[in-house]
Amino acid sequence: MSTRICCVCHIQVGDEAKMLGGRCYCDEHYAKVTRDRRGLWQAGLIEVVALVAFVALVALIASRLPPTLEGTPLILAGIILAVIPALIWLVFFYQQDRLEPEPKRYVIGVFILGALLASAVALPVIEDLFQVRDWLYRSTWVYILGSILIIGFIEEFLKYAAVRYTVYPSTEFDERVDGVVYATAAGLGFATMLNFHYVVDNNGVALGVGAIRIAIVALAHASFAGVMGYFLGQAKFEDKGPWYLPAGLTLVAVLNGLFFYVQDVATRRGIEFNPWNGMIAAVVIALATFAAVFFLIRSANRETLAEGA
Numbered sequence: 001m002s003t004r005i006c007c008v009c010h011i012q013v014g015d016e017a018k019m020l021g022g023r024c025y026c027d028e029h030y031a032k033v034t035r036d037r038r039g040l041w042q043a044g045l046i047e048v049v050a051l052v053a054f055v056a057l058v059a060l061i062a063s064r065l066p067p068t069l070e071g072t073p074l075i076l077a078g079i080i081l082a083v084i085p086a087l088i089w090l091v092f093f094y095q096q097d098r099l100e101p102e103p104k105r106y107v108i109g110v111f112i113l114g115a116l117l118a119s120a121v122a123l124p125v126i127e128d129l130f131q132v133r134d135w136l137y138r139s140t141w142v143y144i145l146g147s148i149l150i151i152g153f154i155e156e157f158l159k160y161a162a163v164r165y166t167v168y169p170s171t172e173f174d175e176r177v178d179g180v181v182y183a184t185a186a187g188l189g190f191a192t193m194l195n196f197h198y199v200v201d202n203n204g205v206a207l208g209v210g211a212i213r214i215a216i217v218a219l220a221h222a223s224f225a226g227v228m229g230y231f232l233g234q235a236k237f238e239d240k241g242p243w244y245l246p247a248g249l250t251l252v253a254v255l256n257g258l259f260f261y262v263q264d265v266a267t268r269r270g271i272e273f274n275p276w277n278g279m280i281a282a283v284v285i286a287l288a289t290f291a292a293v294f295f296l297i298r299s300a301n302r303e304t305l306a307e308g309a
């Protein structure tokens, strides 16, 4: 009797079952792994373009209006701004994804979990337990290492955990590209909550600069999560060894730490700093990581198809 099981649905498969990177597959799930999901890539590109347009529009409106917003209206306006990046992505993702839809409740579920983990774990642990504000700015090296080892690792681990310990072991995670779908949703949920706290903690934000910062945080967290999603997809469908996921997590923690360190230093330099430079950096990083993940997944899928031919 065969003891081989499909790595997605765990039904028994015969000795002649399809293999991929040391894992067995039933016919149905072998066919699914390599699906391309064009909607995800289109939604990602639209997200970047739409966020640039959104930020430019808010900056334009803010420059034409006298700064009359104060108190509660200002906080409300900021909260609306905080939600918009995630809203754009979710709307376009679902619109593009109608033909081969991912179960909505799973995508929304990891989005909400990402938001809850940001508020209930990331902020209390980073701010209260590690009290980073008290020691982070002591020297350049402390600042860089703290940004990577404390903030980067905690934030990226939580976004990773929102996928790894929920949908990852389930049969709904049945395509390589699903790692990117779910991790991006978790990353945007996480970023939305950080932005929400940013607005509330500051009693509202100057709308033009606030919108730029909100877009930067959303783009960065979605991008790093997308890279982690690639690692999750590879680890689920091929035997990658025990160090593969920790290596992916380390990579995105370093990216996260360095990115926000550079953003912070640039912002602190004050008057001569133009916030649009930060936005340009975030757009470049989003497009670069997006292209890298797209081509890596495409080539992995093509290799799989060539093996199966």
Ligand SMILES: [Zn+2]
Pocket: 006, 007, 008, 009, 010, 011, 025, 026, 027, 028, 029
């Ligand atoms: Zn199966």
